[in-house]
Amino acid sequence: xxxxxxxxxxxxxxxxxxxxxxxxxxxxxxxxxxxxxxxxxxxxxxxxxxxxxxxxxxxxxxxxxxxxxxxxxxxxxxxxxxxxxxxxxxxxxxxxxxxxxxxxxxxxxxxxxxxxxxxxxxxxxxxxxxxxxxxxxxxxxxxxxxxxxxxxxxxxxxxxxxxxxxxxxxxxxxxxxxxxxxxxxxxxxxxxxxxxxxxxxxxxxxxxxxxxxxxxxxxxxxxxxxxxxxxxxxxxxxxxxxxxxxxxxxxxxxxxxxxxxxxxxxxxxxxxxxxxxxxxxxxxxxxxxxxxxxxxxxxxxxxxxxxxxxxxxxxxxxxxxxxxxxxxxxxxxxxxxxxxxxxxxxxxxxxxxxxxxxxxxxxxxxxxxxxxxxxxxxxxxxxxxxxxxxxxxxxxxxxxxxxxxxxxxxxxxxxxxxxxxxxxxxxxxxxxxx
Ligand code: GDP
Ligand code: IMO
Ligand code: MG
Numbered sequence: 241x242x243x244x245x246x247x248x249x250x251x252x253x254x255x256x257x258x259x260x261x262x263x264x265x266x267x268x269x270x271x272x273x274x275x276x277x278x279x280x281x282x283x284x285x286x287x288x289x290x291x292x293x294x295x296x297x298x299x300x301x302x303x304x305x306x307x308x309x310x311x312x313x314x315x316x317x318x319x320x321x322x323x324x325x326x327x328x329x330x331x332x333x334x335x336x337x338x339x340x341x342x343x344x345x346x347x348x349x350x351x352x353x354x355x356x357x358x359x360x361x362x363x364x365x366x367x368x369x370x371x372x373x374x375x376x377x378x379x380x381x382x383x384x385x386x387x388x389x390x391x392x393x394x395x396x397x398x399x400x401x402x403x404x405x406x407x408x409x410x411x412x413x414x415x416x417x418x419x420x421x422x423x424x425x426x427x428x429x430x431x432x433x434x435x436x437x438x439x440x441x442x443x444x445x446x447x448x449x450x451x452x453x454x455x456x457x458x459x460x461x462x463x464x465x466x467x468x469x470x471x472x473x474x475x476x477x478x479x480x481x482x483x484x485x486x487x488x489x490x491x492x493x494x495x496x497x498x499x500x501x502x503x504x505x506x507x508x509x510x511x512x513x514x515x516x517x518x519x520x521x522x523x524x525x526x527x528x529x530x531x532x533x534x535x536x537x538x539x540x541x542x543x544x545x546x547x548x549x550x551x552x553x554x555x556x557x558x559x560x561x562x563x564x565x566x567x568x569x570x571x572x573x574x575x576x577x578x579x580x581x582x583x584x585x586x587x588x589x590x591x592x593x594x595x596x597x598x599x600x601x602x603x604x605x606x607x608x609x610x611x612x613x614x615x616x617x618x619x620x621x622x623x624x625x626x627x628x629x630x631x632x633x634x635x636x637x638x639x640x641x642x643x644x645x646x647x648x649x650x651x652x653x654x655x656x657x658x659x660x661x662x663x664x665x666x667x668x669x670x671x672x673x674x
Pocket of ligand 1: 253256279280281
């Protein structure tokens, strides 16, 4: 038995979906524990691409059960769309395959309206959110006025809560932002209709995960976003509104911390970021364009161009600390082919001082410059390599340098988007935290 958590070690889009899909064949259950449909996880199997926003990336394996934990914020409209979309691809997302926590909070139309109105009002100082209502939904959860999945089972309660919340939200939307108010009736009608469709999926995720742990079954916890988008540990305020770090696998599903055996940090071989916020290693030259183009770095949720830069190891080292990462998966290594020389950031410089940690003060982080180490690149196509030894010498040296800097072993190397374009040196389901 082994329970594995997958977390993003950078600013999201590290390739978590691909790794979760890959490891799902070893898992009885795959469970999402935070975030919402701000996530876009891409899986490519036999040339067919699927992008998942809410349903866990284990859904392509017919024997894997997928769960959405209490820590996730759920837009029911998107969830139903995703279920239908998968069904049209002959993946039947029945209640036998998918369960939804009764304690998860629901994203409501007013959350999206507030998210977008706030971004519009902020103008140049906007966060660059995905506009999916994530922040406002978590705000309501913490303010204790949120609407939970369980409320879908009681239409009267649902109606009352929507009406009450709308009085406050409409005041805010109209008087503060100058936006149009939302009408309660169509929202109530729509949510009551969706409740009927979703009811068979609703259950107690904590009980189910706990049962699986007791039976000794393998569980895969699928993180969304990345450590530097974490509301506590990220580049605040340019972050998301949840905690994408590994500890949330417990609070976001309802199990204890002793149940986690292995924390896999997903590290893209270079760095990307969507939305605003400091980015020490950002490249705005032709090298950045090369990474953006070769890496097809467009947001899987919003389609926005991702900002690109060299690998930032202080950023990843910070992530390894706050997550307790036990092994790393390096993704998109193939994208670096043809770039020579390569650079890796090993520390920051600020006002003549060398810094090895990511500072909390945003103005300090924004004025840091990277201290790079140069590494010889390679020109060989590595996308067909299936063992570490099949990689060119310089590629192996790049991987070894990352391992050596972080003092963490590499368990997986991804050399292409396809499931089988992978080198697995150590299956995280076999290894335990010692
Ligand atoms: P996630 O949000 O962490 O799941 O990552 P995304 O799906 O948003 O972005 C990762 C992108 O890189 C997707 O388009 C993947 O298909 C693709 N990808 C994943 N691993 C590799 C890889 O090793 N090489 C290449 N070239 N593409 C990859
Ligand atoms: P996955 O799971 C990359 C970013 C947004 C924005 C900030 C806040 O695919 O890695 P939000 O809508 O969450 O309030 O936006 O967070 N962001 C992501 N960036 N990958 C993601 O998810 C992201 N989810 C949110 O671009 O900068
Ligand atoms: Mg993504």
